[in-house]
Amino acid sequence: MHFGQNLQLLRKIRSGMTQEELAEKIGVSRQTVSKWELNAAYPEIEKVIELCALFSCSMDQLIREDMGVIDESYSDIRCEWVESFRYLQYAVVSADPEGDAIGHVTRWAEEIKIEAPRIIGWDFPTVSQEQINLFHMHGYAAALILEDGIALCEEGMEIVSQPRQQYVALTIRQPFTSPFHLIPNAFKVLLTYMKANGIKARYDKAVLSCFERVYTADGVEYMDVYVARE
Template structure:
């Protein structure tokens, strides 16, 4: 654990706050912040408490936990305006809901002449404890982002319009190396980013509260995670 590493991480999470900006808030010099982050000096208790107030964390988290460890898995934390799009979705509850939902959507797209559809997905929460505990089932919804002016020929399906919406977002590299820890922690990290920057979750029927988008670049798989904000 390292107070210095934690401070660097918290500045990054706090909308990329610079050492100069933090120094101004703390009424100290930039050199003092630099010393704290290099672990060559330690803030006095009143300054530690002030840091906790600025970054919305506990004293225990600041000085005992390695807050930066989880943050290194994620990059490009940002606020992004996602333009309006239309989508067709399919939700399923099964032992492999993500795979089942995605394959279903891909079959629909192929039947419409689209071999590489743009997909997003999110957890589907309407699952009973019996389905989870006894049958090891979970829920997932996959959606096909429809190209502009594209309709589902001959298909009776609900096409949903998502209006322009503001999202907090981050990027995860190699999300499926340890998906059951990396992906949930991505959401936790993003929620912390929102809290530190005074952003509130937007929960409305007409808005996708959260979703994931997977893609590849130069042979490496990435996932963008989005959470709607007011």
């Protein structure tokens, strides 16, 4: 059962709500909330219903599902405007799609003579269950951000324009120390935060619905994770 862990996550991402504030909202003591979060006690069904209404989640999500944890590697969640930009996109399905896609757009950057390329990427679900189960393949797209005035030299390179868009985002410190936990969980935490705070995700072809960006600062590797909001 993940109830205590889920309750603590929902409380923290609801504008930093304290145990005292949550206790006051649903008419219990702070000590009771603390026991719930430690899984030392469980609320009556009426209080579970109140919690679900407060955090906009189902009883099954609150009690049984692992809604994700706030890891020490994560920054605080933020809402951020990303200014309009242009990019070249390359998508691939393979056993190492991240490496293949990023390697491809990196070669594009070399051809176009971009010395410090800005590259973003995202998973995409156009993979059959057979490719996943038998060949351990999945899909990934990488994009090379273009500065103004860049001239393309390879036929077939199509420039995509992304308008100014607001995203919910967080930063992961050293994401590749545990990539199969830290990166998927970051997206889960962002979506949980959005639902708990009544923020709708944006899914349409006009903008990138989500993406990630890796960079290094002061010798430390970071990843920014973004989810588009309406």
